[in-house]
Amino acid sequence: MHVKRRLFQGVRILHIGVLLGGLLLAAPGMSAVPGSAAWEQVDPMIGTGGDGHTFPGATVPFGMIQLSPDTAMPDFKHAYKWAAGYRYDDPTIRGFSHTHFSGSGHSDLGDVLLMPIGGKVKLDAGEADQPGSGYRSRFSHDTETAQAGYYAVTLPDNHVRVELTAGKRVGWHRYTFEKGKPAHVLLDLRPSIYDYQGKVSWARLRVRKDGTVTGMRETRGWAPGRQLFFAIRFSHPMASHELMNREQDVVYKGFKGPGESPADTAAVDGRALEGVFDFGRLDQPLVVKVAISTVSEANAIANLDQDGKGWNFDARRAEARTEWEQALSAIDVDAPAATRTNFYTAMYHAMIAPNLAMDVNGQYRGPDHGIHQAGEFTFYSTWSLWDVYRAQQPLMTLIQPNRRVASFVQSLVAAQQSSPFGILPVWAYQGLETWCMIGYHAVPVIADAYMKGIRGFDAKDALKAMVASATYKPYGGLGWYMKLGYVPIDKVPEAASKTVEYAFDDWTISRMAGAMGDKALAKRFAKRAGYWRNSFDSKTGFLRARKSDGTFRMPFDPAAAGYGSDYTEGNAWQYSWYEPQDIGGLIAMLGGDDKLIAKLDHVFEAKVDPKEFAHVEDISGLIGYYAHGNEPSHHIAYLYDYAGAPWKTQQRLKQIMDTQYAPTPTGLAGNDDLGQMSAWYIFTALGFYPVAPASNQYVIGRPFVDWAELHLPNGKSFTIVAKHLDDAHPYVGKVLLNGKPLQRSYIEHGEILAGGTLTFEMQAEPNTTWATSDAVRPYSMTPYPKD
Numbered sequence: 066m067h068v069k070r071r072l073f074q075g076v077r078i079l080h081i082g083v084l085l086g087g088l089l090l091a092a093p094g095m096s097a098v099p100g101s102a103a104w105e106q107v108d109p110m111i112g113t114g115g116d117g118h119t120f121p122g123a124t125v126p127f128g129m130i131q132l133s134p135d136t137a138m139p140d141f142k143h144a145y146k147w148a149a150g151y152r153y154d155d156p157t158i159r160g161f162s163h164t165h166f167s168g169s170g171h172s173d174l175g176d177v178l179l180m181p182i183g184g185k186v187k188l189d190a191g192e193a194d195q196p197g198s199g200y201r202s203r204f205s206h207d208t209e210t211a212q213a214g215y216y217a218v219t220l221p222d223n224h225v226r227v228e229l230t231a232g233k234r235v236g237w238h239r240y241t242f243e244k245g246k247p248a249h250v251l252l253d254l255r256p257s258i259y260d261y262q263g264k265v266s267w268a269r270l271r272v273r274k275d276g277t278v279t280g281m282r283e284t285r286g287w288a289p290g291r292q293l294f295f296a297i298r299f300s301h302p303m304a305s306h307e308l309m310n311r312e313q314d315v316v317y318k319g320f321k322g323p324g325e326s327p328a329d330t331a332a333v334d335g336r337a338l339e340g341v342f343d344f345g346r347l348d349q350p351l352v353v354k355v356a357i358s359t360v361s362e363a364n365a366i367a368n369l370d371q372d373g374k375g376w377n378f379d380a381r382r383a384e385a386r387t388e389w390e391q392a393l394s395a396i397d398v399d400a401p402a403a404t405r406t407n408f409y410t411a412m413y414h415a416m417i418a419p420n421l422a423m424d425v426n427g428q429y430r431g432p433d434h435g436i437h438q439a440g441e442f443t444f445y446s447t448w449s450l451w452d453v454y455r456a457q458q459p460l461m462t463l464i465q466p467n468r469r470v471a472s473f474v475q476s477l478v479a480a481q482q483s484s485p486f487g488i489l490p491v492w493a494y495q496g497l498e499t500w501c502m503i504g505y506h507a508v509p510v511i512a513d514a515y516m517k518g519i520r521g522f523d524a525k526d527a528l529k530a531m532v533a534s535a536t537y538k539p540y541g542g543l544g545w546y547m548k549l550g551y552v553p554i555d556k557v558p559e560a561a562s563k564t565v566e567y568a569f570d571d572w573t574i575s576r577m578a579g580a581m582g583d584k585a586l587a588k589r590f591a592k593r594a595g596y597w598r599n600s601f602d603s604k605t606g607f608l609r610a611r612k613s614d615g616t617f618r619m620p621f622d623p624a625a626a627g628y629g630s631d632y633t634e635g636n637a638w639q640y641s642w643y644e645p646q647d648i649g650g651l652i653a654m655l656g657g658d659d660k661l662i663a664k665l666d667h668v669f670e671a672k673v674d675p676k677e678f679a680h681v682e683d684i685s686g687l688i689g690y691y692a693h694g695n696e697p698s699h700h701i702a703y704l705y706d707y708a709g710a711p712w713k714t715q716q717r718l719k720q721i722m723d724t725q726y727a728p729t730p731t732g733l734a735g736n737d738d739l740g741q742m743s744a745w746y747i748f749t750a751l752g753f754y755p756v757a758p759a760s761n762q763y764v765i766g767r768p769f770v771d772w773a774e775l776h777l778p779n780g781k782s783f784t785i786v787a788k789h790l791d792d793a794h795p796y797v798g799k800v801l802l803n804g805k806p807l808q809r810s811y812i813e814h815g816e817i818l819a820g821g822t823l824t825f826e827m828q829a830e831p832n833t834t835w836a837t838s839d840a841v842r843p844y845s846m847t848p849y850p851k852d
Contacts, residue, residue, distance in 0.1 A: 103393035104386055106409035107213040112168060112737050114153035114730030116685055116694065119414060119737050120165045121151055121211040123231040125385050126392045127445065127469075129357060129421040131165040132229045132236035134158045134218065135175055137193065141259040145682055148172035150258050153730040157193045158220060159201045160253065161229060163236045163355055164293070166494070167417040168737025169449065170683050171501060173287040173494075175258035177295045177355055179238065183224030183246035186341055188311070190256070196222060200251055213393070213413055214385025230382040233421055235373035237381045238353040248347045250299070252340040254282050255311070263336075266290070270308050270340050271332040271362075277369075278340065279362040288497035290434060293357055296365035300352035300376045304345045310335030352376050359422060359430040359495045371425045392416050395464035396747075399772035406728040408750055408770065411743035412464075415457055418739040419473060422446035422496050430496040431483035442475040442522075447494040451502035452696050452738035454509045459755040460744045462517050463817065467778050470514050471521030477507045478522065481530040488534040503541055503559060503633050504566040505534040512573035513758040516580060517814050524581060531574050532586070535567075535593075543567070545613070551599040554610035554618050554631055561600050561610040562633035562697075565643040568597040572646040572846060573759040594846060597644045603654045606664060607637040624673075624690070626681050634683045635697045638668055638690035645700055645757040648707040649845030657850060658708040665704060669717055686725050686734025691717075693725045694735020699745050700756045703764045706810040707842055707849075712796055712831035715767040718749055719795050722769055751775075751785050752825060753812055760844045761814040765836075767797050768825050781820035789827045797835065798828035810836035811843040 112119035122133020136155035137147050146152055148169050150162065160180035166172055180200050191199015202220035210217040217228040224243035231237065242248045254268045268282035278297040283290060307327040312335050324330035344351060354376075356369035398408050423429040423444035431437045437444075461470055480496070481489045489507035492499045508531045515524060538544030542557030546567055554560040572594030579587035602609045602617055609617045610631035623637035632640045642665075644651050652661050671689040678684040678692075685694030692698045702717035725734040726746055737743055748754045752768035768787040775783045800807040801824040802816065812823065836842070839849040 102390055103409050104213040104389045106405045107389070107393070107413045108406050108410050108728060109211040109213065109216070109413070110153065110730050111407070111410045111728060112414070112730070112733040113149070113151055115733065116146070116682075116735050117731070117733030117737055118148040118166075118168045118170070118172075119733070120149040120167060121209075122161070122165070122216045123214055123229045123236070123385065124417055125214060125231055125233060125388045126416045127419060127421055128231060129234045130163055130231045130236045131167070131417070131420075132161060132163050132231050132238075132355075133165050133216065134161050135178065135258070138175060138256045138258055138260050141261050144172065144259045147258065148736070150175050153206075155193065156203055157201045158204050158218065159190050159256070160251075161227065161238065163295075163357055165258070166447070167414060167739055168733070168742065169739060170736040171287060172259045173257065173284070173291075175256065176282070176293045177297075177357065178253045178256060179353065179355070180251045180253065181220070181223060181225045181227060181238075181240040181242070181351070182249045182251055183242040186249050186251060188251075188339060188341075190253075212386070213389035215382050228378065230378065230385050232372050232381060232384065234356050234368040234425070236355045237373075237378055238355070239350050239378040240353070241350045242347055245346060248344040248351055250342045250344070250351070250353065252278070252297070252342070254280065254338040257284055257286065259286060265336050267334070267336060268338045269332070269334050270338045272303075272306055272308065272340075276302060277366065278342070279365065280338070281362060282338075287499045287501070288494060291495060291497055292430075293359060293495070294362045294365045295358070296356045296362065296369045298354050298369060298373070299342065299344070301344050301347060303342050305343045307341045308333040309339050310337055311339060312337040350378075352378050358424050360424055360428045360436055364424040364426065364428060368425050389413065392464075395776050397774045397776075398770050400770040403728050404750070404770060407726050407732070407746065410728070411746040414737050414743040415460060415740035415747065416465075418447040418449070419445040419476070420447040420494070432480055432490070432493065432496060432498045433483050433485050434497070435483060437479065437483055439479070442479075443472040444479065444496075445473055445476045446480075446490075446496050447739065448477070448490045448507070449492055449739040449741070450490060450506040450510065451492065451504055452741035453744075454506040454513075454758060455696055455699055455741060456744035456748055456755060457740040458510045459513055459758050460747060462514060462519060462814075463775060463777065465778065467519050468521055470519050474511050474514050474519075474522045474527060477511060478527050478530045481507075481533065482526075486537060486540070488537045488540060489530055503563050505540075505570050506566070507531075508534060508570045509573040509758045512577040513755075515577050516759045516761050528574075528577060528581060528583070528586075531577070535571060535574060535590070546596070549599075549613065550596045551611050553613035555612045558629045559631065559633045561608050561631045561637075562635065562640055562643075564600040565597045565608060565640065568594050569643070569646055569757075571596070576759045591846070594646055595650075597647065598650065598654070601641070601651075601654055606641070606655055606660070608641040608643070609637065624677065626678060626684060628681065633697075634681060634695055635692070636690070638671070639692055639695075639697050639701075642701050642704060643697060646760070647846040648704060648843075649849040650847040652708060653847075653850040657852070658710070661708045662705060662710055662713065665701065665708075665713070668701065669720070683736065688720060688724065691721075692735075693721055694742075696738065696741060699741070700754070703754050703756050703766060706764050706836065707845065709837035709839075709842065710833075711765065711810045711836050712833055715796050715831070718766045722746075722749065752787070752823065757844060762811045762844050763814070763817075764843045765797075765800065765810045765812060767795070767827070775817070777818060777820070779818055781818065783817045783820055784822040786822060786824045787827060788825065790825075791827075794827040794829050796828055796831045797825050798832050799826040799835070800824070801826070808836060809841035
């Protein structure tokens with residue numbers, strides 16, 4: 066059947082500026098217009114309010130630089146809401162720093178903070194509720210423009226219009242100062258996201274003879290001992306500069322070096338460094354370019370020399386826009402404007418991380434704090450693996466070139482090979498480990514890529530790294546897990562969650578080992594993949610924490626949740642479904658399809674007061690006990706398919722999509738977690754989801770776009786068509802693959818790669834006969850129970 070895309074006629078919104086006080090004030094950011102380019106559909110403001118924790122600033126796909134405004138940097142005990150540095154409802158901007166996480170539930174970074182100032186310079190940020198008390202400035206959203214690869218805002222207190230764009234390793238600033246005002250740029254190396262007194266262990270700052278400013282700082286943050294180096298150049302020569310260490314109560318100062326005052330000092334060391342760079346009264350904008358490196362100042366300069374040539378800000382902005390357009394064009398979508406905005410912004414957020422963490426000469430810093438050479442691959446870091454293995458990384462296998470995915474795998478394996486512990490990353494950034502969250506979820510990322518036929522990495526080395534991670538006894542109770550077949554709660558916290566997550570990871574090792582022909586290893590880890598049963602209590606129907614003597618911990622409340630409890634950021638209602646490799650086995654333990662369906666219904670329909678989870682920040686987006694703002698719930702709505710009730714999956718997905726996503730600053734129900742929340746949206750909008758990565762299956766839900774075309778890495782295209790899609794037709798009546806009826810509730814990865822068309826015929830009433838029998842249900846490690 067030939068499908069013709071519906072065409073839109075759209076009028077492009079023009080940015081109209083007005084002159085006010087000598088400053089060019091840009092109109093608000095562009096809204097989505099049907100028919101416009103994909104990058105124009107992106108709204109980086111989505112998720113900057115509420116608990117989305119995204120940033121609105123400039124970056125390129127998987128780039129090293131995330132150049133964005135910071136509205137506040139509170140101490141780490143009060144910093145959760147500012148995990149990305151910016152919060153939409155804040156009234157002031159403190160400065161513009163070059164490193165940020167997108168949607169993390171914990172944080173760090175905020176490196177190399179610059180603030181342009183037109184007029185008198187103040188050295189401290191001041192208070193947000195006291196205008197003029199420091200160098201921070203008030204701002205209005207009316208003057209903000211946030212687009213893919215570009216951000217701009219007017220700072221009236223500092224008399225300057227700020228524009229930002231980014232390349233792979235270089236951040237670009239353009240400052241237009243109010244006419245007649247002296248132009249200054251302040252560099253503050255003291256503050257950090259998730260800050261505390263003494264977080265900066267040491268810093269250096271230097272002005273070189275050619276005017277290049279270089280330096281570094283070492284912080285004791287999420288990754289202790291992290292060093293970041295930088296190099297800065299200005300398009301105009303400095304009229305003067307001051308370098309100062311504002312540290313107080315220094316016990317030992319040593320001997321005085323060159324320079325009688327900050328104004329004649331070429332370099333300074335300390336723990337509270339600032340630099341002020343003066344440019345007089347400029348008759349044209351000042352362009353500033355900043356490169357960073359995890360290795361050295363020399364490498365930062367090399368990055369600046371290669372990736373930061375010239376001074377053409379508009380050309381760099383156009384290059385960033387082109388990079389985003391190329392990345393976003395992997396999927397064409399036809400849908401209402403709000404849906405297109407949600408969809409392309411979700412794609413944008415899904416491709417911010419992992420981040421490039423390698424310099425132009427191939428050097429990078431590893432988890433041993435040593436300097437390594439990448440060789441034939443590109444080294445990436447920023448791995449929120451507890452989150453992204455579920456959907457964000459599986460999505461990359463469909464929308465990114467195989468060589469990029471292969472580099473992701475090589476980066477993980479390279480990190481394992483240089484790890485002092487010999488294991489794969491758990492939650493790493495800039496090459497360093499944080500030990501955040503649980504599991505060894507680099508394993509399913511690697512296995513999923515291999516099972517999908519992606520090569521370009523040493524599979525034997527990768528499998529060796531996976532096994533090393535799964536057998537490192539000191540990590541997270543693994544010694545007990547291997548001895549008892551479960552993690553005991555009287556020995557290790559969050560034991561129930563660790564047991565089932567380890568079991569899933571083990572299943573992916575078994576899958577990859579089997580595909581590589583290692584039958585013994587496959588059998589060994591297939592056995593471990595069944596260990597989830599050892600923590601499942603068939604009498605209560607819940608996953609529970611077991612003690613080392615074999616008894617379940619008492620008392621037991623399936624609604625109880627808390628950090629360090631039986632579960633990781635969840636409770637029994639949310640975690641009892643985490644056996645994605647063996648839902649047939651779960652159905653058997655619950656007593657049949659009807660029992661699973663009834664229990665799932667209770668998850669979504671329970672009357673739950675959100676205040677019950679107020680003490681657990683990451684449990685949000687509640688629908689009953691279902692918590693869409695946290696990853697353990699992400700696959701649950703799709704489990705009805707496994708019990709022969711796909712129409713109920715369709716019903717729940719609409720409930721989630723209608724309530725958990727919106728094209729507004731508060732449009733994400735929880736942390737985007739480096740693209741996982743966004744990847745869930747993309748898959749679900751297309752009509753299917755990877756419940757069990759490494760199974761090579763996507764479980765069918767229902768589409769939320771009228772038409773989509775995936776331009777696959779192999780050069781072929783796969784089209785999704787939804788007929789009669791509207792609120793009056795929320796159910797799937799029939800599914801066709803290349804014009805032939807598809808009776809099963811899943812689609813194979815190979816069928817997508819082959820190209821073709823997946824057609825959904827939507828209808829008003831549920832089709833309760835489609836895809837109900839055992840034979841047409843998704844993969845399960847053990848057979849579905851017989852009625």
